Amino acid sequence: METIxxxxxxxxxxxxxxxxxxxxxxVKIYNRTREKALPLELLGAELVDSPEAAAVKGGVVLSLxxxxxxxxxxxxxxxLQALGSGGIHVSMSTVSPDTSRALAARxxxxxxxxxxxxxxxxxxxxxxxxxxxxxxGEAAAKDRIKPLLEAGFAKNIFDLGVDAGSANxxxxxxxxxxxxxxxxxxxxxxxxEKSHMDPRxxxxxxxxxxxxGPVFRNYGAMILDRKFTGSPSFSAxxxxxxxxxxxxxxxxxxxxxxxxxxxxxxxxxxxxxDIHDADWTALAMGALEDAGLxxxxx
Amino acid sequence: METIxxxxxxxxxxxxxxxxxxxxxxVKIYNRTREKALPLELLGAELVDSPEAAAVKGGVVLSLxxxxxxxxxxxxxxxLQALGSGGIHVSMSTVSPDTSRALAARxxxxxxxxxxxxxxxxxxxxxxxxxxxxxxGEAAAKDRIKPLLEAGFAKNIFDLGVDAGSANxxxxxxxxxxxxxxxxxxxxxxxxEKSHMDPRxxxxxxxxxxxxGPVFRNYGAMILDRKFTGSPSFSAxxxxxxxxxxxxxxxxxxxxxxxxxxxxxxxxxxxxxDIHDADWTALAMGALEDAGLxxxxx
Numbered sequence: 001m002e003t004i005x006x007x008x009x010x011x012x013x014x015x016x017x018x019x020x021x022x023x024x025x026x027v028k029i030y031n032r033t034r035e036k037a038l039p040l041e042l043l044g045a046e047l048v049d050s051p052e053a054a055a056v057k058g059g060v061v062l063s064l065x066x067x068x069x070x071x072x073x074x075x076x077x078x079x080l081q082a083l084g085s086g087g088i089h090v091s092m093s094t095v096s097p098d099t100s101r102a103l104a105a106r107x108x109x110x111x112x113x114x115x116x117x118x119x120x121x122x123x124x125x126x127x128x129x130x131x132x133x134x135x136x137g138e139a140a141a142k143d144r145i146k147p148l149l150e151a152g153f154a155k156n157i158f159d160l161g162v163d164a165g166s167a168n169x170x171x172x173x174x175x176x177x178x179x180x181x182x183x184x185x186x187x188x189x190x191x192x193e194k195s196h197m198d199p200r201x202x203x204x205x206x207x208x209x210x211x212x213g214p215v216f217r218n219y220g221a222m223i224l225d226r227k228f229t230g231s232p233s234f235s236a237x238x239x240x241x242x243x244x245x246x247x248x249x250x251x252x253x254x255x256x257x258x259x260x261x262x263x264x265x266x267x268x269x270x271x272x273x274d275i276h277d278a279d280w281t282a283l284a285m286g287a288l289e290d291a292g293l294x295x296x297x298x
Numbered sequence: 299m300e301t302i303x304x305x306x307x308x309x310x311x312x313x314x315x316x317x318x319x320x321x322x323x324x325v326k327i328y329n330r331t332r333e334k335a336l337p338l339e340l341l342g343a344e345l346v347d348s349p350e351a352a353a354v355k356g357g358v359v360l361s362l363x364x365x366x367x368x369x370x371x372x373x374x375x376x377x378l379q380a381l382g383s384g385g386i387h388v389s390m391s392t393v394s395p396d397t398s399r400a401l402a403a404r405x406x407x408x409x410x411x412x413x414x415x416x417x418x419x420x421x422x423x424x425x426x427x428x429x430x431x432x433x434x435g436e437a438a439a440k441d442r443i444k445p446l447l448e449a450g451f452a453k454n455i456f457d458l459g460v461d462a463g464s465a466n467x468x469x470x471x472x473x474x475x476x477x478x479x480x481x482x483x484x485x486x487x488x489x490x491e492k493s494h495m496d497p498r499x500x501x502x503x504x505x506x507x508x509x510x511g512p513v514f515r516n517y518g519a520m521i522l523d524r525k526f527t528g529s530p531s532f533s534a535x536x537x538x539x540x541x542x543x544x545x546x547x548x549x550x551x552x553x554x555x556x557x558x559x560x561x562x563x564x565x566x567x568x569x570x571x572d573i574h575d576a577d578w579t580a581l582a583m584g585a586l587e588d589a590g591l592x593x594x595x596x
Contacts, residue, residue, distance in 0.1 A: 006523075024565075033458050097493060119326070120507065120508070121322065126374040129400070132503065132507045134503060156503075156506075156507065158499060158502070159499070160495060160496065160500075161495075161496065161499075163494065163495070165493065165495075166493070166494075166495040166496075169489065169490060169493040169500075170490070170495065170499075170500050170503065172489070173489060173490060173500055173504070174503075174504060174508060175488040176482070176485070176486055176489075177482055177486055177504065177506065177509065180478070180482040180485075180557075181482070181509075182477040183478075183557060184474075184475055184479070184482075184557050185475075187474070187478075187553075187555040187557055187558065188471040188474055188475055190553050190555075191467065191470070191471060191474075191544070191547065191548055191551065191553045191555065192467060192468070192471060194462065194551035194552065194553045195395060195464070195467040195547065195551055196373070196464075197440065197458060197459075197461070197463075197464040197467045197468065198458065198459065198464075199471055201456060201457070201458055201459075201466050201468075202458075202467075203469055204456070205432060205454075205456040205468060205472075206471070206472060208454075208471060208474065209418065209430050209454065210418070210475070210476065210511060210512060210513050211475065211479075211511055211513060212510055213508060213509055213510040213511055214508060215508050215509060222419045226568040249489065250489055250494065253489065253492035253493055253589075254492065254589065254590065255485075255488050255489045255492045255589045256585070256588045256589060257480075257485040257488075257489065257585070258560055259481060259485055259557065259560065260485065262556055262557065262560075275504070287554070287555070290554045291552065291553045291554060292552065
């Protein structure tokens with residue numbers, strides 16, 4: 001089976017790389033901290049010592065790293081030369097649309113296609129391959145890499161056309177909407193608790209009628225249980241990074257987004273208070289504490 | 299079959315009263331503007347000329363009127379005396395929790411039970427009896443009136459206990475969450491359009507994965523289509539009235555709700571611009587226009 005490269009085996013990259021190895025691909029893995037990828041070597045992956053060593057001529061390299069700086073840092077000239085003409089770099093990181101557009105142009109000058117494919121999935125969903133992929137980039141390159149996304153994490157793939165930045169925009173829209181949904185539930189549940197009404201009946205009613213689906217169901221339960229810390233699968237720091245990207249994109253496109261400003265301020269406050277192991281759901285603590293309510297489990 | 303009273307055959311009251319007549323109840327109807335109820339007389343209802351004339355001793359009267367003042371105006375001493383001991387007043391209007399609590403106390407002094415049962419349904423859903431009821435009040439009274447709610451509009455009934463105000467709180471939470479969801483979609487879609495990305499693919503992805511359900515699906519489509527005016531089934535003026543009630547309740551319980559402030563401001567702007575026949579979804583025009591986007595259909 002095809003040999004592919006994989007760069008970045010963090011919280012989310014690890015289960016995706018593992019799925020690809022298990023699917024039978026020959027996977028060459030580069031991770032800045034080599035030890036974190038060691039268990040994948042036991043499963044049959046080959047660990048390499050540089051981004052370019054993960055590439056084969058005309059092949060595919062997938063990357064999933066922390067931020068814009070990191071995806072720029074791994075997109076070295078050496079990597080692009082190693083991929084060469086007909087090669088594809090699949091960028092799964094959540095970064096700014098403008099970064100993807102600039103990288104796409106630089107890749108193309110070396111004959112390499114750049115496909116943006118950010119991941120809609122918490123790590124457990126990626127492991128179970130029930131995540132959602134959104135992709136944008138050149139058509140033939142997208143067709144070629146779809147099976148890799150399905151083998152790696154995706155149940156559904158949504159195609160946003162040729163602009164490399166479009167998939168990032170949708171990822172940022174989605175994370176903004178989740179963050180805003182957490183804030184709006186926190187305000188609504190605070191009103192219920194301050195009115196001495198049982199918020200659990202309200203939760204049950206709202207999430208079985210008007211607001212079904214995983215966001216209101218899962219984050220709503222975390223708010224009611226004050227389950228804001230422990231082992232975050234998406235930390236407050238990463239959430240703030242994403243809201244920064246939302247507002248940076250909003251700024252550069254001239255799109256005023258007052259709700260995004262509010263969510264960013266809530267997350268900034270969680271970082272200010274240096275709350276250990278905070279999940280980004282902790283942004284709900286702001287509305288609860290502002291209302292004089294307890295924000296930790298009883 | 300039982301004789302019941304019905305007060306208020308507006309947009310939402312009319313289809314509920316019609317369902318009760320069709321279910322075989324003998325319905326005595328009072329509406330301030332008598333003409334609006336005339337078609338119900340042809341179906342077999344009896345039109346009466348005062349709230350108290352809708353009541354029978356020990357019976358049930360349902361009311362669905364515009365606001366706090368209107369429900370106080372129809373809850374006359376004459377009505378309470380006509381209902382008498384064992385009678386029940388079912389208040390389906392969206393009013394403040396404190397108004398319901400005060401009315402419940404006044405009813406009880408006359409031996410009349412007061413059950414709060416606001417309606418979660420647009421008129422078409424009420425007509426099809428697929429709406430949701432949330433109820434609070436005295437237990438035996440609630441048991442007695444549940445069949446009426448089912449015959450009138452409700453597929454599901456959620457019970458919030460004895461406090462007459464609790465059902466109002468949940469109704470206000472729900473409407474606040476819908477209003478906030480409209481604003482957050484408007485901001486997200488504005489970001490998509492300003493990024494030259496197809497918002498319809500984003501809509502499809504988001505409403506089939508993270509945000510399923512009627513609110514995001516229906517209001518999202520209205521925002522994409524700029525379908526803000528025409529024949530509103532829930533007008534901007536009524537939406538603003540509800541956000542006023544949300545913030546009045548937030549104020550009296552000391553619950554800061556910055557998102558509710560934003561939604562109220564958006565609706566206030568729609569009223570300021572005197573937009574003819576505006577549905578409350580028109581609050582989305584604020585985020586679109588702020589971003590320099592067209593807010594009317596092309």
